[in-house]
Amino acid sequence: MPAPEPRVRFRDKQIEMAHGAGGKASRRLIEGLFAPLLCDLSSGPLGDAAHVLMNGAPIAITADSFVVKPLRFPGGSIGELAVNGTVNDLAVSGARAHTLVVTYILEAGLPSEILEQEVRAMAAAARRAGVAIAGGDTKVVEHGKADRMYISSCGIGSLIEGVHVAPETVRPGDRVLLSGPIGDHGITILLARGELDFEAEICSDTRPVLPMIEALAAAAARGIRWMRDPTRGGVATSLNELARDCGLGIRLSEDRIPVHDSVRGACELLGLEPLHIANEGQFLAVVAPEMADAALAALRAAPGGHQAAIIGEVTEQPARTVLSATPYGGTRVVDMLVGDPLPRIC
Amino acid sequence: MRFVDEFREPALITRTAQEIRRLADPTRHYRLMEVCGGHTHAIYRFGLKDLLPSNIELIHGPGCPVCVLPMGRIDDGLSLTEHPEVIFTAFGDMMRVPGTRGSPLEHKARGADVRIVYSPSDALKLAQTNPGRHVMFFAIGFETTAPSTALTLMRARSLGIRNFSVFCNHVTIIPAIRAILDSPDMRLDAFIGPGHVSTVIGCRPYEWIARNERKPIVVSGFEPLDMLESVMMLLRQLKEGRVEVENQYKRVVPWEGNRAALKAMAEVFQLRPYFEWRGMGFISQSALRLRDSYAEWDAEQRFQIPGVRVTDPKAAQCGEVLKGVLKPHQCKLFGNECTPERPVGALMVSSEGSCAAYYNYEHLKTAMVSSVASAL
Numbered sequence: 001m002p003a004p005e006p007r008v009r010f011r012d013k014q015i016e017m018a019h020g021a022g023g024k025a026s027r028r029l030i031e032g033l034f035a036p037l038l039c040d041l042s043s044g045p046l047g048d049a050a051h052v053l054m055n056g057a058p059i060a061i062t063a064d065s066f067v068v069k070p071l072r073f074p075g076g077s078i079g080e081l082a083v084n085g086t087v088n089d090l091a092v093s094g095a096r097a098h099t100l101v102v103t104y105i106l107e108a109g110l111p112s113e114i115l116e117q118e119v120r121a122m123a124a125a126a127r128r129a130g131v132a133i134a135g136g137d138t139k140v141v142e143h144g145k146a147d148r149m150y151i152s153s154c155g156i157g158s159l160i161e162g163v164h165v166a167p168e169t170v171r172p173g174d175r176v177l178l179s180g181p182i183g184d185h186g187i188t189i190l191l192a193r194g195e196l197d198f199e200a201e202i203c204s205d206t207r208p209v210l211p212m213i214e215a216l217a218a219a220a221a222r223g224i225r226w227m228r229d230p231t232r233g234g235v236a237t238s239l240n241e242l243a244r245d246c247g248l249g250i251r252l253s254e255d256r257i258p259v260h261d262s263v264r265g266a267c268e269l270l271g272l273e274p275l276h277i278a279n280e281g282q283f284l285a286v287v288a289p290e291m292a293d294a295a296l297a298a299l300r301a302a303p304g305g306h307q308a309a310i311i312g313e314v315t316e317q318p319a320r321t322v323l324s325a326t327p328y329g330g331t332r333v334v335d336m337l338v339g340d341p342l343p344r345i346c
Numbered sequence: 347m348r349f350v351d352e353f354r355e356p357a358l359i360t361r362t363a364q365e366i367r368r369l370a371d372p373t374r375h376y377r378l379m380e381v382c383g384g385h386t387h388a389i390y391r392f393g394l395k396d397l398l399p400s401n402i403e404l405i406h407g408p409g410c411p412v413c414v415l416p417m418g419r420i421d422d423g424l425s426l427t428e429h430p431e432v433i434f435t436a437f438g439d440m441m442r443v444p445g446t447r448g449s450p451l452e453h454k455a456r457g458a459d460v461r462i463v464y465s466p467s468d469a470l471k472l473a474q475t476n477p478g479r480h481v482m483f484f485a486i487g488f489e490t491t492a493p494s495t496a497l498t499l500m501r502a503r504s505l506g507i508r509n510f511s512v513f514c515n516h517v518t519i520i521p522a523i524r525a526i527l528d529s530p531d532m533r534l535d536a537f538i539g540p541g542h543v544s545t546v547i548g549c550r551p552y553e554w555i556a557r558n559e560r561k562p563i564v565v566s567g568f569e570p571l572d573m574l575e576s577v578m579m580l581l582r583q584l585k586e587g588r589v590e591v592e593n594q595y596k597r598v599v600p601w602e603g604n605r606a607a608l609k610a611m612a613e614v615f616q617l618r619p620y621f622e623w624r625g626m627g628f629i630s631q632s633a634l635r636l637r638d639s640y641a642e643w644d645a646e647q648r649f650q651i652p653g654v655r656v657t658d659p660k661a662a663q664c665g666e667v668l669k670g671v672l673k674p675h676q677c678k679l680f681g682n683e684c685t686p687e688r689p690v691g692a693l694m695v696s697s698e699g700s701c702a703a704y705y706n707y708e709h710l711k712t713a714m715v716s717s718v719a720s721a722l
Contacts, residue, residue, distance in 0.1 A: 016455045024687050196464055268350055271697060328359040328570065330393020332707040338686040 008032045022232025022278070023337030027241070048228060049093035051159065058159050060095030062086060065152040071114065073192035075184075075203030078151055079121035081280060084206045085231070086155040087129045091210040092227040092283050094165045095157035097129060102136040105150040109143040118149065129208040131155070160214065162221035167245035169225045175292035176250060176312040177285045179212055179305055180205070182235055183263040186277035191266070198269070200262040205281035212305045216285060219298030223291030229283045233337040236275035238284055239312075239322045240336040247319055252312035252334065255327040275324075276337045286314060353569030354392075362574040363397040369581040376402045377533060378580060379670055381523060382540035383410030383698025384568050390707035392570040402577065405670035406700035408522045408626065409540050411487045412439045413668060413693045413700075415515055416624045417656040420445040423484045423513045425652050426645065427458035433476065434460045435469040436484040437491075439696045444689055446656055450484075466498035466512070473502075473510035480509045482645050485516055490542040492516040492634060493607035496614040499636070499643050513645040514635055517621065519543050520551050521632035525623075527559050531671050536580045538573070539565035541595045546611075548603025552591045560589050567595040614640055624658065624692065625665020664691040667700060674704040681705065 010032030018025035035046060049062035064086045071078045087097035102122070106115065126133050184205040191200060209229060216224065226246075230238040235257075239250050259267075259274045267274050281304075287295045292310060299308040322334040370376065380386060386406045389395060395404065408414055424445050426432045434450065441451045441462060454460035459479075463469045466483050473481035485495045495512060502510050519540060526532055539552055544565045552563050562583040566576035576594045583590060593599055614637060621633030636644040645651075658664055662679050666672040674680055674693070684690040686702050693699035 014452075014455055016451060195468075264350075326393050326570075327354075328356040328363075328397065330396040330570075332391060332393045335686075335706050 018338075020232075021337060023237055025338075026233070027336075047093050047165070048089040049095060049155075049157070051093065051095070060090050060093050060157045060159060061155070062089040062093070063152070063154045064089055065150065067147070067150050068189065069147060070189075070192055071118065071148060073204055074188055076206040076280075077118060077121050078149065079118035080125040081204075081206050082151040082153050083122055083125035083129055083131070083133075084208050084280060086153045087131055087157075088209050088229045088280075088283070090155050090157040091208070091213050092165075092229045094160050094163035094213075094224075094227065096160055096210060096214075097131040097155050097157040099132045099134045100126065100153050100155045101134055102154075103152040104136065104138045105146050105152070106138065106140045107143055107146040107148050108140055110148050115149065118151075122151075125208075129210065160217050160221075163217050163224055165224060165226050167226050167242055170242065170246040170248060170286050170314055171225070171288075172248060172314050172316040173289045174225060174286045174314040175289055175295075175310050176239070176252070176314065177216075177287055177292070177295060177299065178235065178257065178309055178311045179209065179282045179284075179299060180307040181258040181260045181263070182230070182279055182282060183259055183267065183274040183277035185231075185280040186234070187263050187266045187272075189278075190270075196270070198266075200266055202260065202262045202266070205279055207281035207304060209281060209283045212299055212302045212308075213283065213285075215298045215302035215305065216295055220287060220291040220295040223288035223295060224285055225288065226286040227283055230279050232278050234274070234276040234278060235284060236273065236322065236334045237336045239334070242286070243320045243322055246314075249315040249318045249320070250312055250322045251315050252322065252324040254324050256309050256311045258307045258309055273334075275334055350569065353567070353571040355571065359397070359570055359574060362571060362578055366397075366402070366574065366578050366581060367399050369578065369585055370399050370402060371585070372399075372401065374401065376581070376584070377405055377535050378402065378538060378577065379405040379407045379526070379534050379536075380538040380566075380573075381407035381409045381519065382538075382543065383413065383696065383700070384542060385538055385540070385566065385573060386410070386700045387698050387703045388568050388570070388573055390703040392573075393707070394570060394573055395708075397574065398577065402581075404538075405534065406667070406674075407537075407670060408526065408623070408668050409488065409519065409543070410693065410696055410698040410700070411491070411515075411517065412443055412696035412698070413664070413691075414517060414522070414623045414626070415443070415486060415692060416622045417445060417658065418622070418654045419515055420450075421447070421654050421656060422651045423482075423515075423645075424450060424453055424458075426482050426513070426649055427453050427460065429480070429649070431478070431480045432459070433472060433479050433481045434458065434484065435463045435472065435481060436460075437464070437486065438462045439698075440484060440486060442689065443692045443695045446654075466495045467501070470498050470502055470507065470510055473507055474505075477509060480511065482511050482513055484513050488517055488519050488540070488543045489546040489607075489611070492615065493546060493604070493610050496607075496610040499614050499640055500610065502643055503640065508642065511643050511645040511648050512636065514615070516615065516634040517623070518617075518632055518634065519547070521629050522623065522626070523552075523555065525626055525629050525632075526669060527555075527561075529669055529671075532669065534561060534670075535584060536561055537563040538576050538580070539563045539591075541565060541567050541572075541599065544593075544595065544599045544603070546604050546607045549591050549593050549599065549601050550603070556589045556591050562589050562592075564592045564594050565599055567598065613637075622655070623668075625668045659690055662690050664693055667693055674701040677701070 228238040299305040469483040564576040615634035663677040693701035
């Protein structure tokens with residue numbers, strides 16, 4: 001098996017929007033600057049949440065922050081997103097969220113009504129996800145310095161029994177599962193900004209994915225090798241990270257990837273690739289081939305998982321590459337997101 | 347999705363690909379140029395090369411407006427961001443194109459007011475809502491986008507909006523095709539004609555290509571089936587010894603073009619005597635400027651523009667790739683010094699640039715095939 005790619009170095013002159021977009025620039029920043037200076041990398045590649053031992057007991061811990069604009073959008077809002085995003089990072093690491101703490105960074109002049117709405121949205125999301133919010137912090141900055149409000153959160157959780165996810169355990173022949181249609185969240189936000197003069201019936205998919213992961217674990221815990229929630233950078237970026245971390249290839253079948261027609265239409269018009277669009281309520285799982293059918297059946301039977309699909313397979317070659325096969329016999333390389341998705345001009 | 351899925355129907359695509367194989371003479375090598383960057387993108391995005399026999403070579407043409415713009419023009423446009431009142435607006439494709447001191451996005455990260463717009467009329471709206479500022483639209487594109495710039499300028503004039511201007515880089519497709527045909531190292535059999543440009547100019551302007559240059563041309567749509575059908579139509583012409591302009595994209599392209607759009611262009615623009623194209627040098631009568639009656643909205647007349655000429659980095663072979671002489675991966679910088687993340691030339695930036703398309707969808711496959719071949 002080929003050795004994993006060497007670590008990257010961070011040599012960019014300044015921070016740009018792309019460093020926050022979840023693609024290649026984000027990866028350089030994390031792996032070239034943050035991780036080497038802040039973390040012990042001997043325990044393997046960085047996942048969505050860290051698993052640590054505290055007095056001998058394993059716990060999962062993660063941090064997340066939310067700067068979405070606009071604050072409210074069809075299907076959700078920043079408060080709900082903050083809870084779901086944090087519990088989902090824990091869930092795909094194989095952990096059940098237990099407690100969150102949250103920080104609000106507020107801008108002077110923010111109407112209290114908007115803040116209350118978001119606090120209420122957060123409380124409702126926490127109840128739905130079955131997680132406690134144990135505390136937090138508030139900071140206020142001058143008007144115009146924080147685009148109304150940002151939320152940051154930290155979550156801890158306990159490990160789901162029998163689930164061990166790590167890219168090193170992925171083998172050729174493993175199947176790639178996707179929990180449902182992709183691109184809803186990113187396209188919803190893009191349209192909610194109102195900069196494009198068109199509308200579509202799309203809602204954000206923000207939701208906790210734990211119930212689906214628990215159903216998957218109940219049916220095929222031993223078979224689960226890796227999981228990820230494909231948020232910024234989309235499915236393409238998550239799978240490229242996997243391909244790089246495990247040193248193998250991934251071959252997708254384009255016609256098996258569920259995408260709502262409205263999302264496909266918007267992507268066609270704007271020249272975007274659905275595989276690069278952010279999701280907030282889906283996850284990817286790599287499952288051992290002999291358990292893939294059982295895993296898929298369990299996922300489809302779980303609430304919200306009826307559109308789950310096996311979208312591809314892990315391959316020996318080409319190493320560290322994601323390929324997509326078209327329904328008519330062509331193939332193309334699916335790379336990570338570069339920069340922010342930019343529409344074509346003609 | 348109607349009007350898209352029909353043109354991606356696997357059974358029809360397979361059948362068309364079979365017909366292409368049947369028509370292709372195995373003893374002969376075909377060199378077909380797709381003029382338009384949108385076609386280049388589609389070829390890679392849909393993996394169409396995998397469906398064609400190996401003796402049909404697709405050569406990428408100069409039809410990517412971002413790619414053909416020389417760096418000096420980008421520097422000139424960005425020089426306006428030094429005026430504190432100016433809001434620099436451009437299409438998204440422009441945002442990561444490198445200038446000497448960085449791309450528009452890098453200027454934005456350093457504090458310049460740079461904004462993405464989706465149409466020139468959005469830039470005009472921005473001028474209306476920011477009366478204390480000056481909104482400059484950095485216009486690029488072939489005849490595809492020029493009419494919307496023209497209509498926006500007509501609107502600015504009729505509404506008397508004075509805090510708006512256009513830095514015009516619009517170019518025209520025919521002189522570029524002529525330059526390609528005049529280039530001595532180019533041996534082409536036929537052209538896949540640009541679809542979107544032709545919605546405006548129609549098919550007539552290509553007639554000289556068939557008549558004088560004896561090259562078949564088929565104006566093509568952008569879906570997999572469109573493109574394969576166009577290849578099939580070209581092979582039929584070559585097989586039957588016909589040399590014609592044919593229109594595969596009839597559902598969108600009228601033979602006579604769009605008269606209203608052409609009229610708007612004629613009202614606002616006039617031809618420049620010559621214009622520099624990246625990698626292709628100065629081409630006469632190949633670009634548009636604003637007429638004097640629109641001088642008030644012409645950024646080049648309203649502001650002091652340095653008028654710089656910047657030569658491309660020596661090692662970069664953008665010109666050869668633009669003309670189709672080299673394949674993207676044959677450039678010395680491809681994939682190492684020049685990547686979509688850190689582009690040296692614009693061809694690596696725009697989704698329609700052949701280097702970016704090749705890099706994103708193809709190069710790993712090529713690398714794979716060559717490593718397999720060298721192992722054998």
